[in-house]
Amino acid sequence: MMGRTFLEQTVMTERIIEPAPNAPAKPEINPLLKLALELGPLVVFFFANSRGEAIVARFPALAELGGPLFVATALFMAATVIALAVSYALTRTLPIMPIVSGLVVVVFGTLTLWLQDEVFIKMKPTIVNGLFAAVLLGGLAFGKPLLGYVFDQAFKLDDEGWRxxxxRWGLFFVVLAVVNEVVWRNFSTDFWVAFKVWATMPITMIFMLTQIPLLKRHSLEPLFDKKS
Incomplete structure (x- = not known):
């Protein structure tokens, strides 16, 4: 029995993808640092798009990539890979949803640069949000509330709460996918970038705040009272 337990612990620590929610051996990361790693690449994308000409003037080699959006796309890809590498270095695991988003960024970013077509990077949020919605709602169809993989470091909920x-998050991702399609197809590139950074995040934060009553009802421990 002791040998089996040791083996199970060894396998768990060697997993690359994060283990199940609330797993006792799951490494934790400071919530603010986790947020910075997830939002950092998006900030880089916005800054590079808005300051594309200045960046190219300072680093002329980047002119080969194309206009500001293409430079921003390349830096976005690099920042995403760096964020995932830092996350892995700190926890020896890779969070599921950021790695899915990262893979889509790399694939669609590569297509954007290769074909010099900004449509691909504009479609990325639609694909990512649609994929997240499919995964979450599909998981529920099989009785698996997969959101626990994302938020279990912040909240400890009962099974009904996670379901x-x-x-709710699955449906919210559907809304984000639809909104992204409406915005990029009907407005300018600069407006789409600004909306992606300055509107999508506030909308997400407002949605999260509306979930606090549900979290309180189904929390297994006092909310926002985690030990430091």
């Missing part, structure tokens, strides 16, 4: 929260 309800997963359903």
């Amino acid at each position: 309800k929260l997963t359903l």
Whole structure:
């Protein structure tokens, strides 16, 4: 029995993808640092797009990539890979949703640069949000509230709470995918970039705040009272 337990612990620590929610051996990361690693690449993307000409003037080699959006796309890809590498270095695991988003960034970013077509990077949020919605809602169809993989470091909920929260986030990702399609197809590139950075995040934060009553009802421990 002791040998089996040791083996199970060894396998768990060697997993690259994060283990199940609330797993006792799951390494934790400071929530603010985790947020910075997830939002940092997006900030880089916005800054590079808005300051594309200045960046190219300072680093002329980047002119080969094309206009500001293409420079921003390349830096976005690099920042995403760096963020995932830092996350892995700190925890020896890779968070599921950021790695899915990262893979889509790399694939669609590569297509954007190769074909010199900004449509691909504009479609990335639609693909990512649609994929997240499919994963979360599909997981629920099989009785698996997968959102626990994302938020279990912040909240400890009962099974019903994870199911309800997963359903709501799944539907919210559907809304984000639809909104992205409407914006990039009907407005300028600069407006789309600004909306992606300065509107999508506030909308997400407002949605998260509306979930606090559900979190309180289904929390297994006092909310926002985690030990430092």
